[in-house]
Each structure stands twice: as C-alpha cells, then as structure tokens.
Amino acid sequence: MTDRSGKCNIMKLVKIVSFGLLVVVLVCFVAATLRTLTFDVNSGLQLAHWEKTRNIASDINQHQRKELLANFREAIQIPTVSTSKTQLNITALGEFNSLLRKVFPTVFSSHLVQHEVVANYSHLFWVPGSDLALVPYMLLAHIDVVPADENDGWEAPPFSAKEMDGFIYGRGTIDNKQSVMGILQALEYLLIRGYSPQRGFFIGLGHDEEVGGLQGAMNIVKVLKKKGVQLAFVLDEGLAVLDGVISGLQGPAALIGISEKGQATVKLSVFKAPGHSSMPPRESSIGILAGAVKRLEDNPMPILFGEGPERRTFEHLAHRFGLPIKFLMSNMWLFSPLIGRVMERSPDTNAFLRTTTAVTMFNSGVKVNVLPSLAEAYVNLRIHPAQTVQEVLEFIQSTVGDERVKMELVNGFDPLPVSSYDETSFGFQTIKKTLLDQFPQVSVAPGLCIGNTDSRHYTDLAKDIYRFAPTWIKPGDTQRFHGINERISKKNYEELVVFYFNLIQNCDIKELPSPHGAGHEL
Ligand SMILES: CCCCCCCC/C=C\CCCCCCCC(=O)NCC(=O)O
Ligand SMILES: [Zn+2]
Numbered sequence: 012m013t014d015r016s017g018k019c020n021i022m023k024l025v026k027i028v029s030f031g032l033l034v035v036v037l038v039c040f041v042a043a044t045l046r047t048l049t050f051d052v053n054s055g056l057q058l059a060h061w062e063k064t065r066n067i068a069s070d071i072n073q074h075q076r077k078e079l080l081a082n083f084r085e086a087i088q089i090p091t092v093s094t095s096k097t098q099l100n101i102t103a104l105g106e107f108n109s110l111l112r113k114v115f116p117t118v119f120s121s122h123l124v125q126h127e128v129v130a131n132y133s134h135l136f137w138v139p140g141s142d143l144a145l146v147p148y149m150l151l152a153h154i155d156v157v158p159a160d161e162n163d164g165w166e167a168p169p170f171s172a173k174e175m176d177g178f179i180y181g182r183g184t185i186d187n188k189q190s191v192m193g194i195l196q197a198l199e200y201l202l203i204r205g206y207s208p209q210r211g212f213f214i215g216l217g218h219d220e221e222v223g224g225l226q227g228a229m230n231i232v233k234v235l236k237k238k239g240v241q242l243a244f245v246l247d248e249g250l251a252v253l254d255g256v257i258s259g260l261q262g263p264a265a266l267i268g269i270s271e272k273g274q275a276t277v278k279l280s281v282f283k284a285p286g287h288s289s290m291p292p293r294e295s296s297i298g299i300l301a302g303a304v305k306r307l308e309d310n311p312m313p314i315l316f317g318e319g320p321e322r323r324t325f326e327h328l329a330h331r332f333g334l335p336i337k338f339l340m341s342n343m344w345l346f347s348p349l350i351g352r353v354m355e356r357s358p359d360t361n362a363f364l365r366t367t368t369a370v371t372m373f374n375s376g377v378k379v380n381v382l383p384s385l386a387e388a389y390v391n392l393r394i395h396p397a398q399t400v401q402e403v404l405e406f407i408q409s410t411v412g413d414e415r416v417k418m419e420l421v422n423g424f425d426p427l428p429v430s431s432y433d434e435t436s437f438g439f440q441t442i443k444k445t446l447l448d449q450f451p452q453v454s455v456a457p458g459l460c461i462g463n464t465d466s467r468h469y470t471d472l473a474k475d476i477y478r479f480a481p482t483w484i485k486p487g488d489t490q491r492f493h494g495i496n497e498r499i500s501k502k503n504y505e506e507l508v509v510f511y512f513n514l515i516q517n518c519d520i521k522e523l524p525s526p527h528g529a530g531h532e533l
C-alpha cells in the first residue's frame with residue numbers, strides 16, 4: 012500500500028511538476044511574444060535641442076478677439092454651397108472673394124505676399140522666405156460647403172453664424188471655413204506684427220473641394236507645376252483633436268492624417284420594358300434594384316483593420332488606454348479581429364476598419380400608373396488602404412449577383428500614399444511640436460483620413476501630405492460634418508488662429524533636431 016501510494020504520490024508529483032513547467036514555459040513564451048506598449052508617443056521630439064526661433068508671441072487682445080470672431084461669422088454667413096460640379100453658388104463665391112480682401116487688408120497689400128485668383132474663385136498666396144535654401148511648404152483649406160437645409164432640424168439657420176452657449180453655428184464652421192479664415196487671420200496678425208518668414212510658404216484655398224476640386228485644387232497644382240515648385244509638406248483639412256470620442260482613451264488625441272481613403276462612385280441600373288400598372292410583372296425594375304441595394308447593405312466589405320495606417324494610430328495610443336485594452340492594442344497582430352468586431356458597431360469607428368458602402372441616391376418612376384423602365388442607384392464607397400477600386404468593383408459585382416443589374420464606375424481613385432511620421436519627418440514633427448506647445452495634454456498620433464480632401468491633387472508636388480486642423484471634436488460632433496448643427500466654439504476658433512500663427516513661425520527652423528546628433532537637412 013505504502014509502496015503503491017508512494018508510487019502514486021511520485022507519479023502525481025511528476026505530473027504536477029511537468030504541468031507547472033509547461034505553464035512556466037507557456038507564460039515565458041507568451042510574455043516574450045506579446046507586449047504592452049508603454050512608450051510615450053509625445054516623447055522623441057527632442058524639445059531641448061529644437062532650433063531656437065524668436066517667435067512673435069501669439070497673445071490675442073480683447074479687440075482682436077472681437078475682430079477675428081466677427082470676420083469668421085461673416086465668412087459663415089456667405090452660402091458658398093457646392094451641390095454638383097456644375098452647381099456652384101458663384102454669386103456667393105464672388106462675395107467671399109470681396110470679404111477676404113476687406114477683412115485681411117494687410118495680407119492683400121503687403122509686399123511680402125503675392126496673390127493670384129485661380130479658376131475665378133480659388134486663391135493662391137505665396138509668401139517667399141528669406142532663406143532660399145529652405146524648401147517651401149503649403150497650407151490648404153476650402154471655401155465651399157455642402158448644402159444645408161434649415162428644416163432638417165438645425166437649432167439655428169445654417170448661414171446665420173448665430174452664437175449660442177459659446178458656439179458659432181453654421182455650415183462650414185468645422186468644414187472648412189475655420190481653416191480658411193484661421194490661416195489668413197494668422198497671416199494678417201503675423202504681418203501686422205512685423206513677421207517675415209525664413210522658409211517660404213504657399214496658401215491654397217479651393218472653391219470646389221466638396222465636388223472634387225477639379226477646378227480649384229487641380230488648377231492651383233497646374234500653376235505650381237509650371238513654376239517647378241516642390242514642397243517640403245502640405246497640410247490640409249482632415250482629422251482633428253478627438254476628445255472623448257474614442258471610448259476608453261484617456262485624454263484627447265490629435266490624429267494627423269498621413270493618408271486618406273480612396274473613393275468610388277458606382278451607378279447601378281435596371282432596365283425593364285415600361286407598361287400599365289394594372290398588369291405588373293412579378294418583379295419591377297425598382298424591386299430588382301432594391302434587392303441589389305439591400306444585398307450590398309447586408310454584406311459589408313471585409314474588415315481590414317490593422318492592414319492600413321489606422322494600425323499605427325492604435326499602436327501610438329495604446330499607452331493611453333487602461334488594461335486590458337492597452338494590452339489588446341499593443342498586440343494588434345493577434346487581437347485586431349476582436350478590436351474590429353467592437354469598432355464596427357459605430358459608424359464613425361467602422362469607417363476606419365473597412366471600405367464603407369453608402370447608397371446615396373435612388374431614382375425611378377415618373378407617374379403612379381406607369382411601370383418605370385429605369386431604376387438607378389448611386390453607391391458611394393470609401394476605400395480602405397488595403398483595397399483598390401478594382402477589388403471593390405469585383406466585390407460589388409459578386410454581392411449583387413444579378414445580371415439584370417448593370418454596374419458602371421462613375422469615378423474612382425485608389426487610397427492615397429502614406430506620408431512619413433517618424434523622427435525625421437519635418438512636416439509631421441513640426442505640426443506635432445506646435446500642437447504640444449499649445450495643447451500639452453494631447454497625445455499626437457498618425458491617422459487615416461476617412462474623407463477626401465483637395466490635398467489628393469498634390470501628390471506630384473509633395474511626398475508628405477498631412478490632413479489635420481486642431482478642431483476639437485467631442486462626443487456627438489462627428490455627425491455634424493455634412494450634418495445638422497455644425498458648430499465650433501469661439502474658444503476653439505481662436506485656438507485655430509493661434510495654431511496657424513505658431514506653425515508658420517515654427518516652420519522657419521532649418522532642420523529638425525536629430526536624436527542621433529546629425530540634423531535632417533531639407
Ligand atoms: C480612430 C477612431 C476615431 C473615430 C472618430 C472619427 C473622427 C472623425 C474626425 C473627423 C471627421 C472626418 C472628416 C474628414 C474631412 C472630410 C472632408 C470632406 O468632406 N471631403 C469631401 C468628401 O470626403 O466627400
Ligand atoms: Zn472639407
């Protein structure tokens with residue numbers, strides 16, 4: 012018995028020790044493979060080694076506070092609406108031109124600024140720098156806005172620029188007149204205070220961005236190409252400071268767009284012989300098309316989370332999440348499918364995961380007793396960086412799976428190249444430094460811009476294109492883009508003016524401080 016039980020005990024002990032060893036080996040393996048990123052994304056700027064510039068202070072007095080706000084409100088009150096490529100409000104665009112000249116007299120009269128109107132309503136400014144060896148950069152924004160209907164539920168008329176509870180309400184307040192006016196207001200104040208740049212810069216204000224920028228941005232690019240211009244970087248609208256928008260993230264995050272999604276507009280159509288509504292066929296053109304559209308909505312494109320630059324966002328921000336999210340985000344190679352499942356539940360986070368499918372127009376029928384011959388739908392897709400227009404078309408074709416539904420690509424372009432964001436990236440680091448000087452509480456990370464911008468026309472002029480403005484977006488604000496009650500706080504608009512005021516001056520450094528001793532020449 013003793014022997015047997017002794018043997019049993021030894022066997023048990025061997026089993027327990029083996030199991031224990033196995034657990035230790037497994038834990039060691041997992042610990043070696045998995046990681047929890049703890050680096051501080053805001054470090055690495057080498058602030059102590061940053062070239063000293065004698066920046067003009069950006070303080071704003073009471074008079075200027077009133078003035079800059081009044082200028083901004085006037086800009087919002089002009090309905091520079093773009094409805095389609097052929098429907099632009101040219102009266103409003105003309106009025107906007109006069110407004111710019113009236114409220115920024117120094118910009119338009121200074122010998123330091125060259126200005127030209129492009130394609131009738133867009134503006135190109137050139138401010139040469141004193142050091143010709145420094146490659147210029149360019150700031151972009153757009154004057155036009157999408158339509159707005161007061162009856163959709165606006166709390167204030169969309170072109171009233173009404174002030175309520177410290178906010179200015181109106182179409183264009185966050186897309187994108189805050190940048191148009193913010194950039195020029197900053198330049199006006201810089202010039203008044205005697206500033207002249209060392210590094211030259213351009214400002215481009217497009218008038219038809221909301222319908223593709225084919226007149227404004229494309230012609231500005233043509234003008235610059237003719238002059239042989241190459242740019243150190245371009246900064247356009249796009250992402251923003253997200254405050255409480257990414258659930259679980261501690262503190263606000265400034266996401267600087269280093270790429271933007273591609274886009275395709277696809278027309279689906281069904282043709283059937285017309286006839287009398289008293290003798291309907293089993294399936295109408297409308298019914299067949301509705302079925303196709305429903306299948307597209309029921310079968311979203313695959314989740315590609317982690318396969319594009321959005322992966323970098325979460326790796327950068329991982330340290331600002333509590334456990335266990337921090338752990339999941341630090342190991343995207345393993346957990347991205349799980350994170351994707353959670354993020355797809357909300358439209359604004361879903362947009363970062365996959366190519367999105369939006370049915371935006373559906374037309375058919377002319378009379379109640381006539382069977383319509385033609386039913387048409389337009390589908391607008393925003394293409395994830397890991398896909399192409401071609402792949403998206405193939406997906407649509409197989410999902411619709413009905414030869415009676417004709418598919419036509421109206422227009423499309425692939426996702427944009429990824430710009431640099433490492434320690435040697437002049438544009439990214441200068442934007443980041445300017446942000447951190449002004450908003451030390453913010454984490455700065457690269458991001459994917461889910462909308463399209465005029466900057467996509469600039470790829471031949473600059474390798475590095477960033478999409479960002481320090482517009483603060485809080486919970487509920489993402490729906491204000493192209494939606495109702497678009498607004499910006501007065502404080503935030505002032506902050507934008509200060510941001511551009513400081514950014515322009517910060518760009519005057521010759522090179523970035525190098526973590527390894529040698530500078531990064533531009
Ligand atoms: C990482 C998860 C964060 C989710 C929060 C989403 C934050 C969204 C922030 C900004 C909105 C993006 C707007 C982009 C600018 C759009 C410009 C535009 O309208 N262009 C025309 C077009 O795309 O059709
Ligand atoms: Zn915009």
Ligand SMILES: [Zn+2]
Pocket residue numbers: 157186221493
């Ligand atoms: Zn827009």
